[in-house]
Amino acid sequence: MSESNFLWPRSEVLRAILCAPRLVTPSVIEVMLASMFMGGYPVLCSSGRSALVLALASSGLSRADSVGVFPYASHCVLDAVSRVATPLTGERAWREHLRIVFHQWGYVQERGLAQNAIEDCADTLAVPGCQLFPAGGAFEIWSLPKILGTSGGGVLWCRDQTTAEHVRYLRDKRDGRTVQWFLRLLGTKSPLIHAWWQGGEGISGAPSRLQTGEIIFALGKWSQIVADRLRKIEMAWPLALPWLLRSPERLPCAVPTLVDAETKDIGLELGFSAGLRMMERVGQDGQRSLVQVLPIPIHQDVSIGWLQRALDRLVKENVPVLGS
Secondary structure, three states, X not given: OOOOEOOOOOOOHHHHHHHHHHOOOHHHHHXXXXXXXXXXXXXXXXXXXXXXXXXXXXXXXXXXXXXXXXXXOOHHHHHHHHOOOEEEOOHHHHHOOOXXXXXXXXXXXXXXXXXXXXXXXXXXXXXXXXXXXXXXXXXXXXXXXXXXXXXXXXXXXXXXXXXXXXXXXXXXXXXXXXXXXXXXXXXXXXXXXXXXXXXXXXOOOXXXXXXXXXXXXXXXXXXXHHHHHHHHHHHHHHHOOOOOXXXXXXXXXXXXXXXXXXXXXXXXXXXXXXXXXXXXXXXXXXXXXXXXXXXXXOOOOOOHHHHHHHHHHHHHOOOXXXXX
């Protein structure tokens, strides 16, 4: 199989450049988002990482404060937390007053969070009209590249208007928007330039005006992406982990499946470029464990033909099927 797919859609650099002259203000996009999703107040940011930094900064934390993070948290999450407070991992992290809870790949496993918790829904495709803050946190964060395949952009959802206005104030005090956007585009071709972008993104705020045209264009495709995702979930769900709950309102970017020792390399052979990954399982009793899985990508870049061939091969290799 020559086609290869990662966990998230690829950014379309050409689309970003062609949409740049539209010069839409962030407030226009925030109004559009507020009309699509009820129960929260959106703040448009340059990325999910900058949204996380702003959420922590608005909470009044300092480096003396600890923030619980999830196992295998990415370096961008650790970097974002470290710019404001001190990240804490391991068992103690679950008991921290303020936690970042990762709804990995779009799956909500925890409910009833403390009201100051931050819900990291970076790669969750929410169905328009769905309930925000699914676990009861104070903030919900989206990464638009991981959801829509844009060159950048993130959304910080706040529970009340006062908090959203405070976050916008903090966001608009930050600068470097256009420079960061150019670094982001060039970084798709150069790992070194991508590292430069990463180094500065934690202190960024709003997206560049050159970037907002692409974002509003991609938002117009939301319903189309939802329809595509629903079709692919139906195809891949028989191979899903049996303990995962499927939500009709929050759609994942991948369906994780168990792979035994004999078939652990099959993902790379099939073109699953992410390979094997660790997923945290949170039981109903609160017990936690880490499970090695093969995530099957089902986002909009994945073709139906490729997905069907991959699923057929996995079934042939005796990957467990729900109900069998």
